[in-house]
Amino acid sequence: MPKSHSETLIEIRHLSKSFGNHEVLKDIHFHVDRGEVVCIIGSSGSGKSTLLRCLNLLERPDGGEIIYEGKNILDAKMNVTAYRAKLGMVFQQFNLFNNLNVLDNCVVGQVQVLKRPKNQAVQTAEKYLSTVGMNQFMQARPSQLSGGQKQRVAIARGLSMEPDALLFDEPTSALDPEMVGEVLKIMKQLAESGLTMLVVTHEMQFAREVADRVVFMDDGIILEEGTPQEIFNQPKHERTRNFLKRMLNQE
Amino acid sequence: MESMSFFDWVLKLINEYWPMFLRGAENTLFIALIGTVIGFAIGILLGVIRTIPVDPSDNWLKKGILKLANILINVYVEVFRGTPMMVQAMVIYYGSPMVVGIKLNNIAAGVFIVSINTGAYMAEIVRGGIISIDKGQFEAAHAIGMSHWQTMRCIILPQVVRNILPATGNEFVINIKDTSVLAVISVSELFFQTKSVAGNNFKYFEAFTIACVMYLIMTFTVTRILRVMERKLDGPQNYDMMQSHTPDVKEVKNRA
Numbered sequence: 001m002p003k004s005h006s007e008t009l010i011e012i013r014h015l016s017k018s019f020g021n022h023e024v025l026k027d028i029h030f031h032v033d034r035g036e037v038v039c040i041i042g043s044s045g046s047g048k049s050t051l052l053r054c055l056n057l058l059e060r061p062d063g064g065e066i067i068y069e070g071k072n073i074l075d076a077k078m079n080v081t082a083y084r085a086k087l088g089m090v091f092q093q094f095n096l097f098n099n100l101n102v103l104d105n106c107v108v109g110q111v112q113v114l115k116r117p118k119n120q121a122v123q124t125a126e127k128y129l130s131t132v133g134m135n136q137f138m139q140a141r142p143s144q145l146s147g148g149q150k151q152r153v154a155i156a157r158g159l160s161m162e163p164d165a166l167l168f169d170e171p172t173s174a175l176d177p178e179m180v181g182e183v184l185k186i187m188k189q190l191a192e193s194g195l196t197m198l199v200v201t202h203e204m205q206f207a208r209e210v211a212d213r214v215v216f217m218d219d220g221i222i223l224e225e226g227t228p229q230e231i232f233n234q235p236k237h238e239r240t241r242n243f244l245k246r247m248l249n250q251e
Numbered sequence: 252m253e254s255m256s257f258f259d260w261v262l263k264l265i266n267e268y269w270p271m272f273l274r275g276a277e278n279t280l281f282i283a284l285i286g287t288v289i290g291f292a293i294g295i296l297l298g299v300i301r302t303i304p305v306d307p308s309d310n311w312l313k314k315g316i317l318k319l320a321n322i323l324i325n326v327y328v329e330v331f332r333g334t335p336m337m338v339q340a341m342v343i344y345y346g347s348p349m350v351v352g353i354k355l356n357n358i359a360a361g362v363f364i365v366s367i368n369t370g371a372y373m374a375e376i377v378r379g380g381i382i383s384i385d386k387g388q389f390e391a392a393h394a395i396g397m398s399h400w401q402t403m404r405c406i407i408l409p410q411v412v413r414n415i416l417p418a419t420g421n422e423f424v425i426n427i428k429d430t431s432v433l434a435v436i437s438v439s440e441l442f443f444q445t446k447s448v449a450g451n452n453f454k455y456f457e458a459f460t461i462a463c464v465m466y467l468i469m470t471f472t473v474t475r476i477l478r479v480m481e482r483k484l485d486g487p488q489n490y491d492m493m494q495s496h497t498p499d500v501k502e503v504k505n506r507a
Contacts, residue, residue, distance in 0.1 A: 058390055060306070085396025095387035099409040101490075108405050109395035140490040154391075161395055 007034045009164055009196055010055065015064035017047075017054055024050045026220040028064070032165060032198055037191045039207035040200045041231075042217035043243055048200045051217070052169050055198070056087045085113045088158025088166040092174050094150040096142040102129065102153050103138040106160040114161065121160075128159040132186050148179030152186055165196035172203060204247050208232050216240050260457040268448045275444030276465050278358065282433070282440060283426035286365025290426075291419055293366065294373020297324050298411075299403055301374070302381045324374065331371035337432040340364050344436040361438040365430065369422050376418045380411035413484050420477035424470045441465060 008031050015028040024047045032038055040048045053059040055066065057073070057080055066073040073083050097105050106125035110116045116124070129135040132152040142150060151171055158166050168187070172180040184206050191197055191210045201207060207214050207228060214231040216224045224231065224240050235241045255263070265272070300320055305313075331339065343364055348354045355363065384407055392402035431442035441462055449458035 056394055058394060081393075081396045081398050083396075084394060087394075089391070089394035091387060091391060091394075093387050095385075095391035097388065097391065097406050099406065099413070101486075109392075109397065112401045112405060113396040136492045137490070141486060144490060157391075157395070 008032070009034045009036075009068070011065075011067040012055070013065040013067065015051075015054060015061050015066070017050055017059060017061050024220055025054065025061070028220075028222060030215070030222060032196060034164075035194050035196055037195075037197045037210055037212045038199070038215060039211035039213075039228075040198070040215045040217060041202070041204070041207055041243070041247075046217040047220045048217045049169055052089075052167050052198065052200050056084050056089055056167060058089075081113070085109070085161055086164045088161055088163040090151070090154050090158055090166065090168045090171050092170040094142075094147070094154045094174070096145075096150055096153055096157070098142055100142075101138065102134060102140050102142070102145075105142070105153060106157045109157070109161050124162070125156070125160045128156040129153070131159065131189075132156045146179060147175045148182045151175065151179075151183045155183075155186060155190070159190075159195075165198060166190070168197065168199040168201070170200050170202065172201070202247070204232075204244070216243070218243070257457060260452075260454050261461060264448060264452065264454065264458055264461060271444045271448055272441070272461060272465060275439060275441035275462075276469065278361075278438065279427060279430045279440040279442075279466075280469060282358065282361045282365055282430045282438070283423060285362050286369055286430075287419070287423040287426050289362070289366035290369025290373050290422065293370030294375075294377045295408065295412075297327075297370070297374035298377025298381055299408070300324065301378050303399065327367075328371045328374055331368050332375075335432075336364065336368050336429055337435055339368065340433055340436050357433075357436055357438040360436060361430065361433045361440070364433070365426055369426060372422060373415075373419070376415050376422075377411060380415040381407060383414065384410055413481075416477065416481050416484065420474060423473055423477070427469050427473065428466060 010032045012028055012030040015025055015030070016023070017025040028051060030051070040051065042048045050059060054061045061074060064074070068083060068086070071078065073080070096102075097108065100108060103122065103125055106129060107118070107121045110121035110124060111118060114121075126135055126138070129138060132155050134149060134152050134156060137145065137149065137153075142153070145153065155166070155171075171187070172183050175183065180203070184203060187197070187199070187206070188210050199207075199211070209228075211228050213225060214228050215222055216231060216235075216237075218237075218239050224235065224237050231240065232244065235244060300317075301324055303317060305317060340360070344355065344357075344360045347360075388406055388410070389402060392406045397405070430438070430440045433440055434443040434446065437443065445458050445462040449455045452458070
């Protein structure tokens with residue numbers, strides 16, 4: 001059931017990025033609409049994680065523009081930290097703050113960056129921790145949690161900032177197979193709730209079911225994009241077909 | 252006078268001179284403690300300055316200042332790590348009236364020397380501590396919009412402090428022992444006091460045996476206290492489960 005997206009949240013123009021003389025992203029054009037769920041697929045080294053990391057400037061792009069609210073974020077004068085606070089990020093390796101317990105992981109950004117009063121931040125954190133079913137573990141430290149639990153807390157940490165969009169960088173790739181399901185379930189709920197999501201993933205089933213749009217990246221370019229229907233059932237390019245065949249055979 | 256045994260002398264020295272020994276131990280602990288604390292602060296400060304990331308897009312003024320700061324810090328670290336503290340003590344104590352016109356009192360000079368000496372070592376320890384923190388911790392903090400300083404203060408330094416606590420304890424223990432070199436500038440710490448007692452009675456073995464035991468008690472106690480602190484900082488081993496209901500999928504959906 002396609003949702004209607006009118007408003008563009010982020011637009012990327014002519015984005016390029018190299019590591020040394022290896023060109024990882026080549027003249028990328030890309031946009032995300034408000035409320036849209038976009039899955040980025042592609043083989044390892046195709047540049048999908050780099051694209052995501054360029055989007056919130058964890059990697060500095062070499063050229064191009066990232067337009068957000070009508071302004072180019074890559075202008076030297078732009079306030080990068082304020083922009084980043086608008087985009088949540090969920091990492092493959094969870095990256096929970098090791099010195100803080102579950103609750104404080106979700107509170108620290110609200111208090112430090114958004115300048116919310118502590119009690120309001122705690123309330124917000126509790127709300128989103130219960131969204132991911134981790135509210136019972138508020139006092140636990142990251143080292144006491146399983147991988148799936150950690151990733152759910154990481155999602156709650158991102159949600160607690162009430163961002164415009166949440167970026168997922170292979171959120172289930174570091175999980176034991178039995179824990180993948182619990183994280184995907186939460187992500188599916190979030191997608192249904194209308195959250196804007198940009199997901200780099202190897203979970204083809206998830207992309208097929210949840211995405212509004214699927215983007216196939218290959219060797220630093222966006223080779224093909226479209227609805228899950230189009231990408232999974234009628235891929236136009238040989239390389240897309242080969243990739244999907246490999247991935248679906250594994251599943 | 253009948254001949255006294257080793258233990259008789261030890262007891263006699265303790266009996267007669269315990270205030271001097273105690274005074275010496277007090278000064279030793281005082282200088283070592285304050286020196287370690289100030290050195291720790293210097294180390295944190297310099298370690299943080301040295302790990303400020305430089306972005307190619309930063310302006311030349313920031314780059315220039317950072318470069319200069321790094322050179323100065325390097326010189327400081329190399330000079331104070333590369334020369335004996337005993338020599339530093341002589342240079343600073345006898346040099347300060349001539350160069351800056353300040354005659355330091357002995358204890359103040361001692362604290363000053365131990366502090367900057369410890370600072371030089373701690374700067375390297377802190378830098379190592381910061382480097383060893385997983386890059387993901389920085390990235391996660393940056394990704395929620397925290398500035399470099401917020402990231403350092405709230406996320407990185409608490410972990411660094413925990414991780415370098417054993418090394419800091421090591422510095423403290425070293426400082427307790429190394430304050431003895433301050434005897435060359437007549438700081439009345441334990442070694443200096445013991446030397447006086449020994450010289451007055453020509454009983455070097457006996458007097459320094461007492462000092463030996465006192466040093467050992469101090470270092471051992473400090474090690475134990477630091478171990479307890481480490482465990483405190485690690486937090487409780489268990490956590491309480493919070494008793495509240497978990498909303499189901501429907502609720503989440505409606506709320507959003």
